[in-house]
Amino acid sequence: MDLLIAPYTVTKEQADAAPATGTPGWATDGNPSTNKPATQWPAYAFNAMQEELVALIQGGGQTLNRNDNTLLFKAVKALIESNLERFAPLESPxxxxxPTAPTPVVTDNSTKLSTTAFVKSVVAGVAAVPATTLVSGISRRATTPEAQGLTSSDTTLSPASLRAAFQGTNYSATFNGFQILPSGIIEQWGVVALVTLPANSTSDAVVTFPMAFTANALSIAISVETPAPTQVSCSVMTDTLTTTGVTLRRGNSSTSTPWNVVVRYRVIGR
Incomplete structure (x- = not known):
């Protein structure tokens, strides 16, 4: 859009001004049957509309261009967007x-916004409690099942409940037992009963762990008890270490003497 380009146009200073008198109204095409004449379209009216449009276009940051008839749209869009930047959205502003807001009274428990002044006044009214005092409703001592569950994040552990956390269903202090640690790591141990290995022989022991690991067995260590440590051995069979057990192979390399052997193991997993 641009200013009017036509023969006999004038400058703004020379343009017709609106009449000082008269009653504002609406235009008509006239009616010959009633001898009502048509409205004569004065130049000042066209100039007024042109000036209004130009003011809006330029106010929206656009430059008049006779080859662009989208200037009004661009100007309105720019004005709206520039004003929206100053406002926060209704959702998650x-x-x-x-920014400031009215300060609610100290006793207000509604959904009004809390100013820093409100928070300060509320905190000032809270009595200080010694660090060694357990306040009801703020914290409580964990029960034995909660301590042993190792999952509560809103209870305190006393020395007694901390001790209980490692007992109960979290451990079994037997020759074939286990210990569940707070990290989720599980230690297990056991004894493979004594057997006598004939000379120059092997014997496999299929071991079932005291409890099944929930994820996997990470490592295993074994020790051999025998009067012939240079001739009796024990090893873990390949690909037999699982969440529930392992296969151990005991061997006697003596060519003439049978030997007794006891195997102990310690396995770690999660």
Missing amino acids: EFTGT
Whole structure:
């Protein structure tokens, strides 16, 4: 859009001005049957509309261009967007600068916004409690099942409940037992009963762990008890270490003497 380009146009200073008198009204095409004449379209009216449009276009940051008939749209869009930047959305607004709000009374428990002054006044009214005092409703001592569950994050552990956390269903202090640690790591141990290995022989022991690991067995260590440590051995069979057990192979390399052997194991998993 641009200003009017036509023969006999004038400058703005020379343009017709609106009449000082008269009653504002609406235009008509006239009616010959009633001898009602048509409205004569004065130049000042066209100039007024042109000036209104130009003011809006330029106010929206656009430059008049006779080859672009979208300037009005661009100007309105720019004006709206520039004003929207100053307002926060209704949902999840993020304020900048230093926004303020009315300060509710100290006893207010509604959904009004809390100012820093409100928070300060509320905190000032809370009595200080010694660190060694357990306040009802703020914290409580974990029960034995909660301590042993190792899952509560809103209870305190006394020395007694901390001790209980490693007992109960979290451990079995037997020759074939286990210990569940707070990290989730599980230690298990056991004894493979004594057997006598004939000379120059092997014997496999299929071991079932005291409890099944929930994820996997990470490592295993074995020790051999025998009067012939240079001739009796024990090893873990390949690909037999699972969440529930392992296969151990005991061997006697003596060519003439049978030997007794007891195997102990310690396995770690999760």
